[in-house]
Each structure stands twice: as C-alpha cells, then as structure tokens.
Amino acid sequence: MQDSQIIRTEYSELMKKSYIDYAMSVIIARALPDVRDGLKPVQRRTLYDMYELGIRYDKPYRKCARIVGDTMGKYHPHGDSSIYDALVVMAQEFKKGMALVDGHGNFGSIEGDGAAAMRYTEARLAKITQEAYLADLDKNIVDFMPNFDETEKEPEVLPVRVPNLLINGADGIAVGMATSIPPHNLAEVIDAVEAYMKHEDISTKQLMKYIKGPDFPTGGIVVNKDDLLEIYESGAGKIKVRGKVEVEEMKGGKKRLVITEIPYTMIGAGIGKFLNDVCALVETKKTNDIVDISNMSSKEGIRIVIELKKGADVENLTNMLYKKTRLEDTFGVNMLAVADGRPETMGLKKIIEHHVDFQFELATRKYKTLLAKERDRKEIQEGLIKACDVIDLIIEILRGSQSVADARACLTQGITENIKFKSGISRKMAAMLRFTERQANAILEMRLYKLIGLEIEALMKEHEETLKNIARYEDILNHYDSMAEVIIEDLEHFKKEYARKRRTVVENGQEAVYEEKKVEEQEVVFLMDRFGYAKTVDVATYERNKEAADAENKWIVNCINTGKLCVFTNTGKMHQIKVLDLPYGKFRDKGQPIDNVSNYDSTQEMVVYMCDELQLRYAKLLFATKQGMIKKVKGNEFQVAKRTIAATKLQEDDELISVQVITDDQHVVLQTKDGYFLRFSAQEVAEKKKAAVGVRGIKLRKNDELEQIYLFYEGTEHKISYGDRELTLNRLKVAKRDGTGTKARS
Template identity: 80%
Template sequence: MNSESQIIRTEYSDLMKKSYIDYAMSVIIARALPDVRDGLKPVQRRTLYDMHELGIRYDKPYRKCARIVGDTMGKYHPHGDSSIYEALVVMAQEFKKGMILVDGHGNFGSIEGDGAAAMRYTEARLTKFTQEVYLSDLDKDVIDFGPNFDETEKEPAVLPVRIPNLLVNGAEGIAVGMATSIPTHNLGEVIDAVKAYMKNDEISTKQLMKYIKGPDFPTGGIVVNKDDLLQIYETGQGKIKVRGKVEAEELKGGKKQLVITEIPYTMIGSGIGKFLNDVAALVESKKASDIVDISNQSSKEGIRIVLELKKGADVENLKNMLYKKTRLEDTFGVNMLAVANGRPETLGLKAIIEHHVDFQFELATRKYKTLLAREEEKREVQEGLIKACDVIDLIIEILRGSKSVKDARECLVNGVTDNIKFKSGISKKMAAMLRFTQRQATAILEMRLYKLIGLEIEALQKEHDQTLKNIARFEDILNNYDSMANLIMEELDSYKKEYGRKRRTAVENAEEAVFEEKKIEEQEVVFMMDRFGYAKTVDVSVYERNKEAADSENKYIVHCMNTGKICMFTDTGRMHQVKVLDLPYGRFRDKGTPIDNVSNYSSSEEQIVMVCDAEQMRFARLLFATRQGMIKRVDGSEFQVAKRTIAATKLQEGDRLLSVCVVNENQNIVMQTKGGYFLRFPAGEVPEKKKGAVGVRGMKLQKKDELEQVYVLEEGTEVKAVYKEKEIALNRLRIAKRDGTGTKARG
C-alpha cells in the first residue's frame, strides 16, 4: 500500500448527518435567505451587481435580459439561468415589491398570474433608486469583496444599501427546515422609524410603530387585525389578516354593484382566477343568488372586478360572504427570518432596524476613512506643489543640472546634490536643504509648465484650502457620533423626499366577517335523469302533471328532499353522491346538467346500475349482484358517508357490478343468465355482509355464461321475463336453494 494513502473509518450515519447539515447550511446562507444588512438574497445581489458592472444604469439604454442573465451566471451565480431570470423579473414587478429595483422593458408578467416573456425578448436596466441607494460608493472600499465560485472574479459580500431593504421590499424564501416571509413596508415610514431609533436606541417596538403603522403591500388592501401587529413585530412571527377593498356603486333603476379595486397581497397571480371561480361556484350553489353577473375589468390602470347585484340585494351581507367564503380575506404568515452575523435568525422590527443602523455606521466609517485618506494624499501633493512654486527657480536649476530623473528625485527628497551641476554654491546649499516626500517629488516632476501661471497658483491655493476643510469635516464625521448620525439622517431624508410615496394599505381593527346564509326551504322534489346522463330536479306537482312523458323520457326517477343527496351505484363497484342542491331546479322541459359535471362519476369509464335517495336508503337492505354471480345483502346505513365517492363493494378480478336493489327477507330472488338459466330462491338465504366484502355465490354458472338480470318478487305478484322472445312467468318457477344451477328456459 502507498504510504501516503489513508483509509478513514467512520460511521455512515455520522457522515450522512454532516453532509446533510453542510448542504442545509449552504441552502440557508448562500441561496434562500436574505442578509439582514442589504435585505437581498445572493441571486438578487449578484444580478444587481452584475448590471452595475455592465454599466446598465438608469440613464443608459436597456439591455437584453439574456445578456444580464448569461453574464451573472458565468461570473457569479452558477445555479442555472431560470433562477436568475425569475429573480430579475420579481425585482421589476411593481405589484410584488415595495420599491422596484429593476426597470423592465417588455412583458414582465401581470398581477393576474401571466408569466414574463422569455429573457431573449425582454430588456432591463437599473432604476435610479437602485443606483443611488443600493450601489453608490462601491469605489470607496465600503464593503468587502470575495472571490467568486471559480476565483476568477471578485464579488461583493453585501451591497452598500442605505435603507432597510428587508422591510421595504420584504422577502420570501424556502430553505431547508426553515422559511422566511417578510411583508413589504412604506419607504417613508421605515425611514422615519430608523431616524427615531438613531435618536433614541432605547425606543420600544410600540414606539417604533408610531412611525411604521404596519405592512404596506403594493396591491393595497386592508390589514384588519391591527391589535395583533405589536406582538408580530416584537417576535418576528405571526399572522396578518388582509382584505381586499370592496366598494358599492349605484346603478340606474335602483340596482347596485360591488367593485373590488384592491386585492390581498396573497391573491397575486392565479388567486384572481381562483376568486372568480369561487364566486361563480357560490352563485351556482344558490348561496350568492343576489349576484347577477361577474366581470373582470382589470387593466394596466389597476384592479377592477365587478359583481352586478339584483335589486334590493343585502350588500353588507354579500361583502361578508365574499370575505368568509373566498380569498378576498386571506392570511399572510409572517416569519421574519434573515441571515444576521452569518447565521439564520428570527428578528423583530427593532432588531432589523438595529442591524441596519449598525451597518450604516460601518459603511459611513469605511467611506469617510477612504475619503480622508484620499484628501490627505491630495493635501500632501498640494503642499509640495505650493512649496515648489516658492522655490521654482531652484527646482528648474536642479532639473537642468540633473543627468537622470533618479538624481533629480534624490535631490528633491533627500537633498543629495552630488550628481547635479549648479550655477552657484548658494543654490547647491539650498538644494541640499530640500526634503520633499516621494509623492510630492513625483508630482513636481510631473508638473506642467502652465501650472506656473499666476491664476493657476491661486487656484492651487484655493484647492488646498478646500482640501483642508474636507479633512477637518471628515475627521469630525469619523470622531463624532452625532456628526455621522446627522449625515446618515440627512441622506435618509433626501431618499424619502425623492422616492417616498403615500401608504397604499390601510391598517385597522375590523370586526370578524359574519354573514347569514339564507336558509333553504325544505321541500320534496323529483330527481330525473335521461339516458344521456342529463339530470335535473322539478317540483312534485310538475312531475305529476307530466308523469307519462317524464317516465318515458327518463331512465331514473327518484322522489327526494331538496336538502338531501342522490346516490349512484356503478358497475365498477363505486358509489357516487350528488347534493340535490347542486342540480338545476326548474321547468320540466329544461335540459338539465350532465351528471359528470356535478359528481365524480365518469360516463366514459363506468355505467350506472342504480340511483336512489340517500335518506330512504338508510333504513333499507340492499341486494348486490355481480356478472360472475356473486351476491350479498348490505345494511343501507353503511352508505351514510360524507365523501363524494366510496367503494360500495369489493369485486373479483374481471367482475362487474350488475345490480343493486332494495330487498327484504319475505321476498324471492330470481337470477337470470345470458344462457337462459333461471334460479329462484328466498331472499333470506342471501347472507348479510359488510360493504367491503365480495359476497357469496348466488348461482353456479355454466362455462362462458354470466348473470344478465336479477328480479325481486313480491308474494302474490305476477312478474314476467322475456327470453328469446318467449315470456316466462317468474313467480311460477320452482323455489330452489341458493348456489344452484337453475332451470334452463326453452328458447
């Protein structure tokens, strides 16, 4: 064995545990959660920085998103183009962000859930807000840069964001074992809260909430649980109830219409389509019978969903129904989780502002240290040039007498005159006294002759005076907390003045939405279904008047209550339930609705063998018979279930349910096969089983024969069957035992 190779023995579970924890932390820190300092996830940070590096500023032309995505992926984010483009799109969607960070050009999706166009079609550039508030001072060493994934580029560890972006734009992310969900807030309110904290770092969350009233969603809406917000902002967790904004408008003729102009933030996307479907379902089920028409008139100008109402409709009750039964009132789950000091942490409102302010002081300290160092360099050079102007004749003499730049530099810096020719000894003595710095010497050697003009020397002096003022100012900022704090607050005020806007979301305490459902008047109706599967219900009197036509035109007719359910047994052994109220109720000649539309029944896959009223079935015994001759009795109460579809019986392989009918012990059963065998026996011989049982054999079948019909005979009633055009009186058949071969009919 090679002496350098090693075999490390380790427990497999320990290795898996370590590997999984490493993976989980990578997802948490480097992908899914935002940093508390700049409020950005890595993909967002990298995309914005790349746009900055590419020079796609707010005052420059738009560039193709494909270029931005490709460049970001190649340099900083090697996790696939779709994640980068999705992040770019979201930063450009004003209905998702408190302040958009990217100015999109082209189709960037809509509030109703339409996706953005492919990145080869869309274009983008940074907004002025992003450029000034998120990406300024990158050249002043305000943040740390680290190597990218392949160590060929440098990328920022964090962007120098000047506002608490985590609050302004919120965040959503799913990591491993944790998730973040932070609502958006109003820029002006957040800035006021930051200033209040800077003036008094002992401020409480309750006092901060005098400035930040609550979330400010880009879609507007109303937060209705104001009293819960303090607890949410203190702990960083909780549930915010959000409602859409509904207004009642008067129409001609005393009619009214409800207009939804703002939606809950959670309804962005497919939620609007779902809401319209939910309202339509309420209308169809007669729960919102006051609604006559629904139309979505939303456009680029904003949301406008119109519900036209009947004359005299109860508007308040209808509003409450929409809040209660649809997503017009929804819950936004808050979990303010972010990466703080390199680890995930759930933060309250004050903690987020505290981290932000610490970050601002760090940015300002690094910025003004860099600026101070630059000004001190300038001062050094300026002082050297001013001093040089005073002895310019000597310097010219030194330069003319030098054989090389090195000799001239040595003389200017250290007073070395050995290799230089002077016109006089006085000049040589004066030259030996020169002590310029290296930087000053370089500036003197590079100075152009026009700088010796009187006005230029005067300008140099003024510039020097300004440099001294700047140094004094920067030193004051760096050494005085109040000076730096005032500077940060002035910057914040300028951002509020230029970019602040009015609050969109109202925050209030609203009463729980309560609505009274109209009680349905219970009445007996007749269920009718034709051979094409179209079903409806009519009043009993309507049925009685049209009895002959109804019986001839419909395959199934069942008397039931309008508040009850209809049960349908199919040849696949399933039972489907339909609420009678889900079926259209009206005139005899109405077509009805396909039974497939209101139940789980599929006419293409199964055939109905029996239809009955669920309530009447409760007290009955049901006889089940299959094509292979299996038979059993089941208590009807077993089918009193809430589910829309259940397995009504167990079938053997290749078998189908043939018949389900009500039976009692005093009756006789006749089973008829396709081959013409008839078997009559007492119903009492059929054992009672559970619905999940296969049952017992009712009749011995001949090879390739199968059961075709099952009859239930009442004592003293004559029943005839037809086999090969010959009538057979079933009540005259000999009574035999169950599981017999039966009597062969003569064809």
C-alpha cells in the first residue's frame, strides 16, 4: 500500500481554479453554440443519436423517451430534461427559423403550453436535417471523439452545410456570459454566403443588401432598421420589434384592432401577460375606448381581437398598446459563439467567414475521401480489364496452383515454381505478371459471369466514369473556384428546396407617440370593508350614502384621486397605494382587494391606520406598540417614492397597535388589557426618527400589554365605554409618562 501524500495549497487558489474549470465546461460544453454548425452540444448529440438510431424523415416516428434515453446513455449524461427540452425546441416551428426535428404529438404551443411528457410524444429527423446537417458523415468529413465514458464515438461538430447559427439563431446562458442570436431567412443568408464567397472583401453593409435583418418565425415588424448595421458589425445591440396590428371595420361604424403577429419575445407566457396588461389599462381608466378583448389564436395563427367603442381614436390606442404593453418589445442581440475553442462575440461577416472556412474544410475532406475511393476503384478496374485480356493464362495459373497463396504470388510477383503449366510459353508469360495485391484479390474473387461480353463492356464504361470522377475530384481539390462552385451548387439546392418568404418586416418605424389623457384632479372618498375590498367614490355619492357607508366599511379616508394612500400595518411597515389603481365608481360596486394594488399581504399583516399622503405633510404621528413603546414622528418622513418602507423599528415579539395624528396641546391616555389607565401630556412623548424604537409609555405588569390609545384636548369631555360602565377620560389624574397608571373598575 502506497503512502498517501498531502498536498498543501491555498484554499482560495484551489476554489478559483475549480470554478474556472467549471465555468469553461459550461461555456464550451453546455451553453454556447459552435460557430461552425450553430448547435449546442445537447442539440448536436440528440440529432446524431437520431441519425444513428435510423430515425430518418422517411421512416416511422419513434418515441421521444427512446431518443432521450439513448442520447443520455451514450453521449449527454446531464439529465433527461435538458435533452427533451432541446428536442422539443428543435421541433417548435414558432421558435426556430427552420425546425430540425419533425415532432408528432403535443410539442407545446406559442402561448406557453408545455409539451407532453416524452413517453407520449414521438419524433424523427426533418428532411433538411438529414440532407444538410448529417449527410456524408461516412466520408471522414469531421473528426470524431470519445464520449464521456469512452465506449462510443461522437462527432466534434456536425457537417452542417447551411449557416445554421444565423438561420435558427441561438440563446443560452453560460457563466459570466450569454448568447442571443435572432433567426434569419434561409434564402437571404445563403445569398449573403454566396456573395462573400465571390468577394471576400465585401463589407457588412454590402452583406445587408442580402440579409435585410432578422426574420422571426412569429413575423412582426422590426422598427429600428437604421440601427441594424451597427448591430451586425459589432455583434451586439438591441432590436425593437412590434406586433402587427390590423384595423377591421364592424357594423354600426365601430372598429376593432386585430393583432395577427406578435413580437418574438412574446412567445409563451408573454401572450397571457399582454392580455392582462390590456385589461389593466381598462381597469385603471388609462383608456375608455376598449369594450372587449379576446384571444382567438389557433393552429392557423395568432388572432387577438380588441373591440373598440364607436369613435375611438385608433391610432392613439395602437400607440398606447406599443408603449404600455409588450406589443413593442426589445430583442437583445449578443452574437456570442464558440470559435476555435473559445467564446467570441462576432459580427455578421465574421460568422459567415467562419461558415465558409468550415465548408471548404468539409469539402476538402469529403473529396479527398471520394478521390481515394475512386483511385482504389481505378486500380481494381484496371486489374480486371488487364485480366480479361489474358483470361486464359489466369485460368491456367489457377488450375495449376496448389493453393491460393501460390496463385496470388504468381499474379503479383510472377513466381511460377509451384504451378503446373501446359507449356513453357505460358510459364514465361506468367512470370511477367505484376498485378497489385488489391488487383490480385479482385481477380481471385471475380465471378465467371463477369467474362460475358456485356459485363466487360460495362466494366469499361465504369472505368471511364471512374477516370472522369478522379479528374473532377482532383480539379475540385486543386482549384478554389471549382470547390466554391460545388459549395454554391449545394447551397442553391437547399435554397430551392427549403426557402420560404420573409415573415418579419424591416423598416424605420415612427416612434409610438401616445398622449395620455390627464386625469382631472378631484376629491374622492376611499372605502374599505372588513374583508379588505376597497374602492373610491365621489364625495357626493358618499354623502348620499353616508349612514350605510359608515356602517359597512372599516376604513373611510378623504383623498385626492391623483395622490396616494399611506397604509400602516401591525408589522411596522407602511405601504403606499396609488388612488388611481383602485376601482372608481358606484357605491354598491364590490371593489378590489388592496393586496392586488400594493405590497400589503392580508394573510401576514393587519391595517392599523390609513391616511392620505397630503395629510402627513405637516402632521406629527403618534406610534404605540403592544409592549408600551411610544414615539412622535414627523409625517414628512413618510413622503417617499418606494411602495413599501419600514415605518418604525419593533422589538422582538412586539407589534404596532396604533398610529394617530397628534398635536403638542393634546393629552394622551394609554389603556392596557388588564384595565390600567395612564394620562399624560403629549409634550412628554419624545420626538424620534422613523427608524427608532421610541420610549416607554407605561410600565406594564406581568402578562399585560397596551391595548388602546386615546387623544383629547384639555377642557373637552371625552367619554369611553369600559366594561359595563362609561368612563370620562378627562377626569383621570394627570401623571407622568412611564408610570404604572391606575386600575379602573369595570
């Protein structure tokens, strides 16, 4: 047994090295696509596994679970969900410029519905994948490397013949970097590649005569055309995309807006979010022109219908949708990919340059392999033709040989010692034979029917064809123009077979100018019932229903409709609510839970005080807690922009029980749960900051706690009900703060 050796090292250095190794593994082997085939490792391995399993476009579909399991077991040991997710995305035409997998079953929808479980769905390779991504793998066209456990071989890169990185785009988050490449139109990208191959000094601007911009599978409109040149030169930037809105006339002079195309970024949950945002615009009175909204989208395409009131300002409303919802969105471009083993952000020309270099490498390896095969075939054909000319001698050699080795030695080296010949002339002729090993084997394996005249003629024609192929392959390998012609030929074939019309419009759209109608400032009354449902009504409505409103509602606050309400809770927080976010209308309307329009959580906290923000400007607030702590705080400390702040600091197991507006000429009465009352002047309450705990208001006995706080002016009679009797607070003896108080009889 060997002695173990302890290696001492700096812990931070070890962690740094380990994290860098992990980060590089994620960057190179997981998250980023290769610039050559435009595929991430999981996509490449999945497609190769389908190719190996023989799941071709013209063969029956196979269960996705079989594909995922096989891929995970052989090539990608990182969990089945990552493989299935990649397989699903490659089958979703609304996410990819060109779907690489032909899916059968529920592969999700553009509205965000997930795919069915892999045990239910089936898939096979798409035709373009087989023809342009996996063809010629048997021709030593790419290098193979061992898989994770060195039991299989997998290609380092697929021999993709089209610029897949641009056609399908890519997105991925690595460590410290991310890639986001939009999809493009196949025909345009092929035209740009061909233009580059004819003129290598072509500029990005000239390439953009062919590639107009991104071509999203969801269509839409790119509205910042002038920014695209800089984006494609640098490889990074922001593309503004809008949905397509059409106006349809209805009966009675009404109109409706129909959204037929959405921004690419809205795929999935974005459609539901858009519908909610439009509803919110109506609820918050941002617009009164929308009557109804419905999502009529189907497999045939997107159709979101917004019905409008008669006389609605269509242009202003459309601009409002662009401004206030994700109907206009930004697609962040970062064209990052792995090039020569390292991540690099590349412009359009650089990506095309890498693709063309890769195509020449593929073509060189392919035609070298084909040339070697044709030369081998030529050698055998020449041997067979020569053999046909001396067939009688060869038959004599075979009949006179004792073994195959003797016959082969005679055919290749002219050794005749162990062979019986009919005549000395035959022996002399046999001694002159010098067939190659390959030719000798072909002659020995040749069948007799090959001696038929037509077969010999066919052999001669085949030899002529072989010579032509050799000449062609040598020409391709020795001349740039010939190889470029072959590559362009292939690209033209793919363009003719798979090109489709551009779906995304690229233009310089006008900035969406939306004139928001100014809300007329007015005084309203905020009403909230004991269940937390709130609304606002105008003052006249409140006055007419004052008796019912006071009886049914727990909180009633006069406020300005353009202002904010401040909500103090027992947890020591203050939440702000925009009055305009609350429903405004009839007295009998139900209202809306304040949880929906603020950070207030009715399951975790309780309201102890509400007021209009303007009320706080010059006021002072008295804070009191269950443990008897009190303080005065200037109201302007709570005039903040944040929706939620800490209104006071609380001790452990303490909670806020009261917040009230206080003046220095008032008197304070503290009442405990056990019936102790303490009266003192408001001037004795220390003024503190909102972040302070405060000072002790009353000395509490064991298990007692502060329950109520009363404020009144000296000289005014203030009565409360306590137990079975009435108690007049201004008759209580004036004491000092932090006393024990006097026990009242109930």
